Amino acid sequence: MGLTHIRYNHYNYISFVHLICPRCFKRAKAILITQTNDLYTPLIFSEFQYLELKNWKIACESCPFVKNIPFPKEFDKRAPGALPYSAPYSTLGSFFYKVEYLDFWAYNSDHLEAIIKYLENCLEQNNPYAFVISSYLRGDWKRNKKKLLTLIRKKFITNSKTFF
Numbered sequence: 001m002g003l004t005h006i007r008y009n010h011y012n013y014i015s016f017v018h019l020i021c022p023r024c025f026k027r028a029k030a031i032l033i034t035q036t037n038d039l040y041t042p043l044i045f046s047e048f049q050y051l052e053l054k055n056w057k058i059a060c061e062s063c064p065f066v067k068n069i070p071f072p073k074e075f076d077k078r079a080p081g082a083l084p085y086s087a088p089y090s091t092l093g094s095f096f097y098k099v100e101y102l103d104f105w106a107y108n109s110d111h112l113e114a115i116i117k118y119l120e121n122c123l124e125q126n127n128p129y130a131f132v133i134s135s136y137l138r139g140d141w142k143r144n145k146k147k148l149l150t151l152i153r154k155k156f157i158t159n160s161k162t163f164f
């Protein structure tokens with residue numbers, strides 16, 4: 001698929017992350033801020049956009065906790081090879097959507113919902129997470145999807161519409 005595909009693999013990352021608030025342990029949201037203090041929103045980004053990122057801004061949804069974390073400087077370089085998927089997130093803290101089984105985690109509620117749909121064989125082709133999930137979702141999560149889905153629902157889904 002050429003360069004576009006390679007860039008997608010190496011530079012794609014998620015524009016917001018749900019974390020556990022370090023103060024109240026409820027859900028916090030981390031978003032990306034650019035050098036011009038704009039909200040970063042594209043899911044896929046180019047090397048140029050990568051250099052434009054300034055910091056993560058974390059804000060709790062339930063308490064006054066806020067924190068800015070500079071985007072890791074070592075990732076500002078044009079990486080010659082693949083960046084680890086975890087790299088831009090490694091300084092953020094604990095992801096909110098985690099299950100104590102097969103180290104399951106999701107970046108945010110949208111990602112979690114997409115993974116659930118994928119495991120249920122009903123993820124839409126145009127879902128923004130479809131490529132990443134169909135290409136990289138862990139094999140042990142797929143092989144144990146019945147138990148995994150049960151645990152995810154038990155922890156995060158109290159009715160058909162929310163993830164709490």
Ligand SMILES: [Zn+2]
Pocket residue numbers: 021022023024025026028060061062063064065
């Ligand atoms: Zn909080």
